[in-house]
Amino acid sequence: MPKPTIIMGIGTSGLRIVEQVQHFYYENTGRNKPDHVEYLYLETDENSYPGITALKNEIKRVYLDLGDKETMINSLKKDARLDGSWLPPAGETGDNDAGAGGWPAFGRAALWGFQNFNQVAKSVSNAFSAVANYDVKEGDDSKPVVFITGSLTGGTGTGVFIDLAYMVRNLIPDIDDVFGLFLIPGLGKEGGFSGKETIYCNTYAALKSLDYFTSKRNGPKYELLYPNGSSAKFEKSPYKLVQIISQDYDGSVPSIGTLDGLYKMAGLYVFLNIYGLREERMRRLVDAWQNEHMGKYGTFGLSAIQYPKAQLEEFLAIDLSLELLNRWIDPNMYYAQGNKIQMNAARTGILKETFIHFEKLLREAFKSLDTVEVEKGRQIANDLSRQARIINFKEHQEESDYVYIWKLFSSQQAGNYYEAIRHNIKRAEDIIITGFHELITGSVDRYESLYLARMQLQIMIEALDNCLNYWKNIKLSGQQPKWEAMLDEQIKWMLKKRYKSVFEQNNVLTDRLNTTLELLKMHLIANKLVAIRNNIVEGDFSVVTFEHNIELPRLKVLDEIISIVGKTVGKDERQKDEKQLNVLKARKAEILDDIQDNSIPILRVYPSNSFKEEVKNSNHRYKQLSSKSIPSKNDIIGEASLWTYLSRSKDTLNKNLYFDCISQFERDIRRYESVKDMVISDYVQKEPREAQKIATRALYALAKVNPDQATTFRDHMYIPKLVIGQDQPTINRVIEKLVDDMNFNEFSNDKNGVLEIGGLKNILVFYAEKGLMNNNNLFNPTQHLRYIRDLEKLYHDTPRDRGRSPQEWHIIRMPYIKFQKEEN
Amino acid sequence: MDISNLFFGLEYRNVPDLILRCLFLLLVSALVLWLIYLAVIKAFPAKKKINVPRDFSLKLRFLAALPLFLVVFSVYIYFFITTAKPSQLQWQQPSFYLNLLPQLIIYAGVIILFLINYSGYVKSLKKTEVNYA
Numbered sequence: 001m002p003k004p005t006i007i008m009g010i011g012t013s014g015l016r017i018v019e020q021v022q023h024f025y026y027e028n029t030g031r032n033k034p035d036h037v038e039y040l041y042l043e044t045d046e047n048s049y050p051g052i053t054a055l056k057n058e059i060k061r062v063y064l065d066l067g068d069k070e071t072m073i074n075s076l077k078k079d080a081r082l083d084g085s086w087l088p089p090a091g092e093t094g095d096n097d098a099g100a101g102g103w104p105a106f107g108r109a110a111l112w113g114f115q116n117f118n119q120v121a122k123s124v125s126n127a128f129s130a131v132a133n134y135d136v137k138e139g140d141d142s143k144p145v146v147f148i149t150g151s152l153t154g155g156t157g158t159g160v161f162i163d164l165a166y167m168v169r170n171l172i173p174d175i176d177d178v179f180g181l182f183l184i185p186g187l188g189k190e191g192g193f194s195g196k197e198t199i200y201c202n203t204y205a206a207l208k209s210l211d212y213f214t215s216k217r218n219g220p221k222y223e224l225l226y227p228n229g230s231s232a233k234f235e236k237s238p239y240k241l242v243q244i245i246s247q248d249y250d251g252s253v254p255s256i257g258t259l260d261g262l263y264k265m266a267g268l269y270v271f272l273n274i275y276g277l278r279e280e281r282m283r284r285l286v287d288a289w290q291n292e293h294m295g296k297y298g299t300f301g302l303s304a305i306q307y308p309k310a311q312l313e314e315f316l317a318i319d320l321s322l323e324l325l326n327r328w329i330d331p332n333m334y335y336a337q338g339n340k341i342q343m344n345a346a347r348t349g350i351l352k353e354t355f356i357h358f359e360k361l362l363r364e365a366f367k368s369l370d371t372v373e374v375e376k377g378r379q380i381a382n383d384l385s386r387q388a389r390i391i392n393f394k395e396h397q398e399e400s401d402y403v404y405i406w407k408l409f410s411s412q413q414a415g416n417y418y419e420a421i422r423h424n425i426k427r428a429e430d431i432i433i434t435g436f437h438e439l440i441t442g443s444v445d446r447y448e449s450l451y452l453a454r455m456q457l458q459i460m461i462e463a464l465d466n467c468l469n470y471w472k473n474i475k476l477s478g479q480q481p482k483w484e485a486m487l488d489e490q491i492k493w494m495l496k497k498r499y500k501s502v503f504e505q506n507n508v509l510t511d512r513l514n515t516t517l518e519l520l521k522m523h524l525i526a527n528k529l530v531a532i533r534n535n536i537v538e539g540d541f542s543v544v545t546f547e548h549n550i551e552l553p554r555l556k557v558l559d560e561i562i563s564i565v566g567k568t569v570g571k572d573e574r575q576k577d578e579k580q581l582n583v584l585k586a587r588k589a590e591i592l593d594d595i596q597d598n599s600i601p602i603l604r605v606y607p608s609n610s611f612k613e614e615v616k617n618s619n620h621r622y623k624q625l626s627s628k629s630i631p632s633k634n635d636i637i638g639e640a641s642l643w644t645y646l647s648r649s650k651d652t653l654n655k656n657l658y659f660d661c662i663s664q665f666e667r668d669i670r671r672y673e674s675v676k677d678m679v680i681s682d683y684v685q686k687e688p689r690e691a692q693k694i695a696t697r698a699l700y701a702l703a704k705v706n707p708d709q710a711t712t713f714r715d716h717m718y719i720p721k722l723v724i725g726q727d728q729p730t731i732n733r734v735i736e737k738l739v740d741d742m743n744f745n746e747f748s749n750d751k752n753g754v755l756e757i758g759g760l761k762n763i764l765v766f767y768a769e770k771g772l773m774n775n776n777n778l779f780n781p782t783q784h785l786r787y788i789r790d791l792e793k794l795y796h797d798t799p800r801d802r803g804r805s806p807q808e809w810h811i812i813r814m815p816y817i818k819f820q821k822e823e824n
Numbered sequence: 825m826d827i828s829n830l831f832f833g834l835e836y837r838n839v840p841d842l843i844l845r846c847l848f849l850l851l852v853s854a855l856v857l858w859l860i861y862l863a864v865i866k867a868f869p870a871k872k873k874i875n876v877p878r879d880f881s882l883k884l885r886f887l888a889a890l891p892l893f894l895v896v897f898s899v900y901i902y903f904f905i906t907t908a909k910p911s912q913l914q915w916q917q918p919s920f921y922l923n924l925l926p927q928l929i930i931y932a933g934v935i936i937l938f939l940i941n942y943s944g945y946v947k948s949l950k951k952t953e954v955n956y957a
């Protein structure tokens with residue numbers, strides 16, 4: 001029965017490990033986490049966030065704000081209740097600007113400062129509440145398990161990892177199972193520390209601090225008052241068991257080539273622990289602890305044979321995303337009803353259609369002004385015939401018809417047509433803005449081509465220019481004096497030959513008044529059209545309609561969207577200030593690198609023997625099963641408007657595009673089962689030699705030990721050594737094949753050698769726990785790591801090279817131990 | 825002078841009689857043309873859907889009225905010729921044509937009027953000015 005579990009990542013490494021846990025869980029279950037598990041991660045780097053996942057990312061970020069270190073440290077120092085002797089000097093920035101600056105003291109201060117402590121406490125309590133109600137039948141098992149993971153190299157992890165464990169113990173009464181999994185640096189390719197002295201010093205300081213609280217000889221010592229006023233007093237070590245792993249293997253096995261590879265192994269380990277391995281380990285380790293065959297420290301060997309179904313799915317999702325985004329930003333082609341069309345060839349037709357659209361728009365805008373009321377109940381358009389009768393039959397009081405008409409249309413008179421139209425001109429402007437918006441929205445939604453929309457917008461500008469030029473030719477302008485001059489000519493014309501002989505004078509005059517009214521509308525809207533044109537061409541700010549806030553599309557916005565989509569695709573190289581940019585091609589390359597990384601102890605196998613072939617087959621299967629020959633926006637956002645989606649927020653567009661494309665395509669790929677499962681034991685039957693090679697790697701611990709060339713790890717019946725797979729027969733087939741064909745009998749198929757986890761698909765894992773040395777001593781990294789003496793020397797030599805006193809160095813690097821005591 | 829002589833008289837009498845006949849015929853023709861113009865305007869009102877200025881539509885209807893008038897005038901000429909005795913139709917005599925001068929003036933005048941109006945209408949269509957009258 002699984003126990004309620006909280007997995008906490010510290011710093012960026014912690015995040016990457018928790019992400020791998022989530023990833024492995026998703027691969028095997030189609031969910032990001034089980035109900036009984038909560039993911040948290042603590043971060044001091046404001047730019048570090050959980051990455052994308054096909055489903056909602058379940059990792060909850062707790063940001064430790066280190067914005068103003070100086071103020072924060074001074075405020076902690078001023079708090080008389082607290083023991084501030086460990087606090088670093090306030091005026092310094094650390095080794096670098098990001099997060100805790102590589103100083104453990106800053107990392108610890110980050111946990112204590114501002115509201116950070118309360119925030120972490122609240123997050124832990126919330127996570128505990130979320131999992132505490134998980135239905136556990138056995139009463140004793142109701143206490144949760146907490147895994148804390150991260151690296152012991154930077155400032156955050158090394159500064160926080162001890163306080164955090166005790167904080168958890170303080171917040172969750174009687175909790176026993178607090179486990180640590182920490183990454184330490186390997187020896188490096190050259191085997192030296194050059195250029196990375198501070199990282200190794202932090203590791204040394206962290207291991208020493210951990211041992212200070214873990215080793216029995218020092219007795220109880222964690223007793224202090226937290227910044228929120230609560231007190232903590234513990235006699236036990238912070239962790240029940242701390243696993244230490246590095247990129248280096250013990251023995252002659254080549255190191256794991258990348259840090260990402262190590263994150264993957266750490267993630268696989270934690271994932272297996274929430275998926276059934278922890279119960280099996282605890283069952284065995286209880287005896288090991290009772291018989292002193294296991295201490296507070298451990299490490300492990302881990303390897304696997306895996307069909308990377310999830311990577312395949314993600315890779316395929318990226319391929320489809322690239323196809324889709326490239327469709328959106330193709331400058332030459334677009335799709336109409338499934339046919340690919342050359343944009344240049346279609347330009348003439350588009351030009352004609354767009355011009356017609358513009359004319360229609362302008363007519364609608366003008367028509368909207370006909371209903372403007374010049375007086376209550378008297379709409380302008382209906383008032384003209386009345387005015388014509390008044391003029392023709394001399395029913396007005398003005399000295400002449402000229403004056404009467406002038407008063408109707410002059411800008412110098414109040415309460416007339418001029419004023420009525422001027423007050424309502426926004427109505428017409430809104431229609432034009434809405435029309436432009438609808439043209440672009442409709443085009444983007446229908447054709448999914450941003451360059452086509454851009455072309456249409458440019459044609460609209462051309463139409464606007466043509467219109468404004470025509471108005472200029474007929475001496476129409478937005479300026480009032482010019483209108484007055486034009487009005488003079490209009491009135492004279494209006495009063496000319498009126499076809500009285502055929503009794504048409506009213507109709508003719510009404511018509512001429514109407515013409516003048518149209519000219520008035522043009523005069524009043526001319527400046528608006530110029531503003532609209534300028535906004536489309538070079539506007540920095542959006543113009544919106546009065547109602548509904550409909551935004552006028554702008555070339556800059558379109559260009560910006562095209563640029564962001566292009567960057568998301570990875571058309572241009574990432575700029576220095578764009579580290580946070582999510583790039584599909586880069587992710588694709590990362591997956592390929594990961595797949596091709598032979599340095600990690602995970603052997604990738606495929607039914608067709610090739611990753612690329614699998615992608616090709618899956619792509620074909622996806623398109624066949626989904627009946628979609630071309631990806632479209634419907635795959636990502638359904639029936640929603642693509643323009644609205646793209647123009648919503650430029651700041652988050654890259655992230656949204658990247659996230660939505662990959663996750664939605666992944667969802668569909670899974671729905672259509674485009675990537676099939678693979679039975680790993682079938683591969684072992686065909687390639688037992690390769691299987692044996694990878695199984696052998698699990699026999700070596702992921703930590704180089706044996707500084708004195710005398711002590712190394714040994715196996716023991718109480719210490720778990722397992723083959724983990726989907727079912728017993730599959731595992732047995734593998735073990736028997738390895739024994740029969742390769743004479744490899746390191747793993748046994750008895751009940752202590754096999755762990756069956758029902759949902760574990762497409763992977764077979766070899767696991768060997770380590771913690772007992774061959775001289776029967778218990779593993780302790782401060783004694784048994786291969787480079788521990790070199791680290792000690794480095795730690796004591798470096799301050800001299802950096803111009804710091806040993807005490808200053810100690811305060812920066814080892815905030816958990818008082819300087820004098822450490823010296824003792 | 826009886827009224828039938830004013831319309832159908834074929835004998836030349838003197839210049840004042842000719843002028844009188846000419847003025848009378850012009851007056852009647854103007855009246856008939858006006859009636860036809862009015863009838864065309866009322867029979868074919870401007871369609872609201874087609875946004876043609878009233879001035880244009882009236883000019884166009886006037887252009888249409890002129891050929892219609894010519895048709896009516898031709899009918900009159902037909903009767904004018906057929907009601908005459910053959911002895912009255914002295915095609916070789918210059919005085920015969922002098923007597924027909926009012927009809928000829930109207931015939932030619934209507935055609936000239938049509939051409940003038942037509943070219944004026946076409947010109948106004950090509951104008952870029954706001955006011956088309």
